[in-house]
Amino acid sequence: MPLKFFLKLYARLIGLTFLVLLLCAALFTGINSVRSQFWNERFPEPLMRWLVDAPAPFLQYHWLQPLYDFQVSAPGDLSLSSVTLERLGYDQVVARNSSIGQQVLVQDADGSVLSLRFRDTYRDVAEAVSLIVRQHLDQPGPGDLDERAAWLEEALRVSLSRVASLDSVPDSEVLERVSERGLSLYQQNAREPASVLIRLEDGSLVNLTMPKPFDPWAWPVVLLLVVVSGGILALVLYLALRAVDNNLRAVESVAVRIARGEMGARVDAGDSKLVSRLAAAFNGMAEHIQRLVGVQREMIHAVSHELRTPVARIRFGVQMIEGASTPEALHKQLDGIDGDIQELDELIDEILTYARLEQGGPVFALQEVSVTDIVRQVVGEQQLIRPNLTIVARIDDESERWGMSDVEPRYIHRAIQNLVGNAGRYANGTVEVCCHFDEDNCRVDVEDDGPGIPEEDWEKVFTAFARLDDSRTRTSGGYGLGLSIVRRILYWHGGQAFVSRSDALGGARFSLVWPRKKPVDAIV
Secondary structure, eight states, X not given: OOHHHHHHHXXXXXXXXXXXXXXXXXXXHHHHHHHHHHHHHHTTHHHHHHHXXXXXXXXXXXXXXXHHOOEEEOGGGSOOOHHHHHHHHXXXXXXXXXXXXEEEEEEOTTSOEEEEEESSHHHHHHHHHHHHHHHHHHSOOSSOHHHHHHHHHHHHTOEEEEOOOGGGSXXXXXXXXXXXXXEEEXXXXXXXXXXXXEEOTTSOEEEEEOOOOOOTTOHHHHHHHHHHHHHHHHXXXXXXXXXXXXXXXXXXXXXXXXXXXXXXXXXXXXXXXXXXXXXXXXXXXHHHHHHHHHXXXXXXXXXXXXXXXXXXXXXXXXXXXXXXXXXXXXXXXXXXXXXXXXXXXXXXXXXXXXXXXXXTXXXXXXXXXXXXXXXXXHHHHHHHHXXXXXXXXXXXXXXXXXXXXXXXXXXXXXXXXXXXXXXXXXXXXXXXXXXXXXXXXXXXXXXXXXXXXXXXXXXXXXXXXXXXXXXXXXXXOOOSOHHHHHHHHXXXXXXXXXXXXXXXXXXXXXXXXXXXXXXXXXXX
């Protein structure tokens, strides 16, 4: 297949892949936008509920105000949309974008709105929860430390554990930050839960583990993207295969019609480009089969007609032998029968040669040989056969220089011989074979000074078993296959054979033109 076909195919596949990736990226962004908004409201919810339920939040948690802009405001003092006010009225935690990150809102029992601002929601919430945990574990209260830790775990939805040994601490930097600030947040990677090491007033260490952070590549999202992209590709593949299947069914239908004898049936590929090449190849094959069937039908009809005459003469000669009274008469009849048998042998040879060339062509063994030598050989042979004619080869120096050509010598010899022999039958006295060769092409012209061929019959003479009315006589010879064989030989050499009028001699001029060199892959 040509490179252009594969480039178009790859371009379409790349374009389809790019569109699927764009769709997946848009879907991924949209889904994670919703998931992120949901997470930004659900993750700080335990902290916000703790603040709502705590008594006198400004007095107890006044340290939150400078850190996270902790405020208690009336709903009318905030620029809140009706949807946000409605959600707050349903006791929901609401997160909205602000100039410095996320602003998280919740409404308490008396209708006031509590708000916190987080630059990094996950880290800021983790630190705020850690400060609350440290404050409550350091202050005396009901129950022992373990009971208060369990109460904090349940209310803030975190995990607390005592640090029995410093060996469990990740590195020295964490201990340094703990000694400076009283707590230190550390995290193995962005997808793992963060931990906060807290130092209490009595010097003991408590490790607080937060829930997992927001993961944009959670397995449900990845699974959804795989299902969507796979579904799109499967749909495209199904549509493409359905189109191919419909076109293949059309090809199958035409093949069945041809098998039934409808040789004129052809595949109509329509606008489909998927099997257009197959349809074109199939139609070409159908054309070739139809032509072969037509040629076979014509050949059978013509052969039966051509065989009748010599067979009838042989039968007549056999009957005459029975009544021959002298040796001379007997010898004459035997010579006639031998001539008729020779004519049958030549006819069979012409038919077999034409059949080989017409039904797919012979296996050509192309060789680099001198065409000028072949021309001289044919001229010499024909001059011996027709001594009463002047048969000459005209080859200039330029043609001699480019005389080497990739041809099948036997068939090129046969083509030139057929033309020279045909010209010799109709020439009055002269036949010229002219060579015109250059770097790219070879051209051989065979001209005679005979009556020529009418222009309206120039194409007809190359038709199998076609002979002009004034030439259909035993004296002129021939079976109407010689020129057809010439044209097929030139066809399999990638060239053409045509006829015109000779300007120099006034008769017919038959020309053979073919490329001087064949591509390497054409040489069998």
